[in-house]
Amino acid sequence: MKLYHLSETREFDEKKFKRFLIHDSPYFRVLNFNLAAGQLFPVHKHSADGQVSIQCIEGKGFFLGDEGAEIPAEAGDLLVSDINEPHGVRAAEDSDMRILVTIAPPF
Amino acid sequence: MKLYHLSETREFDEKKFKRFLIHDSPYFRVLNFNLAAGQLFPVHKHSADGQVSIQCIEGKGFFLGDEGAEIPAEAGDLLVSDINEPHGVRAAEDSDMRILVTIAPPF
Numbered sequence: 001m002k003l004y005h006l007s008e009t010r011e012f013d014e015k016k017f018k019r020f021l022i023h024d025s026p027y028f029r030v031l032n033f034n035l036a037a038g039q040l041f042p043v044h045k046h047s048a049d050g051q052v053s054i055q056c057i058e059g060k061g062f063f064l065g066d067e068g069a070e071i072p073a074e075a076g077d078l079l080v081s082d083i084n085e086p087h088g089v090r091a092a093e094d095s096d097m098r099i100l101v102t103i104a105p106p107f
Numbered sequence: 108m109k110l111y112h113l114s115e116t117r118e119f120d121e122k123k124f125k126r127f128l129i130h131d132s133p134y135f136r137v138l139n140f141n142l143a144a145g146q147l148f149p150v151h152k153h154s155a156d157g158q159v160s161i162q163c164i165e166g167k168g169f170f171l172g173d174e175g176a177e178i179p180a181e182a183g184d185l186l187v188s189d190i191n192e193p194h195g196v197r198a199a200e201d202s203d204m205r206i207l208v209t210i211a212p213p214f
Contacts (some may be wrong), residue, residue: 001172001192006183023187027158028135028211030185051134053209057164057183065108076113076164078137080130085108102160104135104211 004030006057012036012096028104035061035091035099043088048107054079054089054099061097064088073097083107111137113164119143119203135211142168142198142206150195155214161186161196161206168204171195180204190214 002023009020009032017039023030033041043064054063060074066086071079073089081087083103091097109130116127116139124146130137140148150171161170167181173193178186180196188194190210198204 001170001189001194002187003170003178004185004187006185022185023160025158025187027156028160028209030160030187049134051132053130053135053137055207063108063110071110078111078113078129080109080111080132080137082108087108100162102135102209102211104209 006032006100010034010098017041024106026105028102029106031101033089033099033101035089035097037091037096038093039091041089043086045086046083046107048083050083050103050105050107052081052083052087053102054081054087057098057100059091059095059097061089061091061095064090113139113207117141117205124148131213133212135209136213138208140196140206140208142196142204144198144203145200146198148196150193152193153190153214155190157190157210157212157214159188159190159194160209161188161194164205164207166198166202166204168196168198168202171197
């Protein structure tokens with residue numbers, strides 16, 4: 001068993017969003033990204049089988065998808081995307097945004 | 108892409124904890140359990156390879172383990188356990204507790 005406290009990675013950087021590796025195993029990888037207001041995690045995709053869940057754990061912003069798709073997101077909202085499907089995140093202009101990302105299987 | 112709102116499964120039952128299947132795929136399964144104050148998700152294990160992450164998303168309580176282990180948990184705390192390792196959850200006597208559980212691979 002391993003215990004993690006997301007309160008310990010609650011850091012923001014005005015220059016670029018912060019990335020923290022929380023957990024990694026052969027089964028899944030968990031990351032915490034903290035985006036200051038207005039920061040962008042650009043839309044991207046990877047050539048790998050699997051899925052990624054993107055959970056907004058604090059603040060608000062948008063889940064981003066293909067062709068400019070923007071889905072409003074706030075704490076408690078969860079997006080699941082195939083890893084090879086375009087996905088991204090942007091914090092709202094007036095709110096920081098923290099997300100918890102789970103990737104399975106890791107690639 | 109699939110979008111889920113954990114605000115939509117924020118239900119408690121004084122008789123037994125509530126269970127909601129949020130997402131299921133060949134890669135991972137996501138469930139939301141809502142425990143009213145004092146309710147117990149008994150310690151258990153499954154004979155399967157893989158890991159389970161148990162994230163407290165609201166309220167407080169305890170992550171439970173082998174031999175009576177009790178780890179205080181509040182929103183933002185995350186426990187990762189092997190599926191075949193004993194794990195459980197109990198809400199505090201004075202607080203409801205919501206958890207998000209991710210199992211990979213599903214079994």
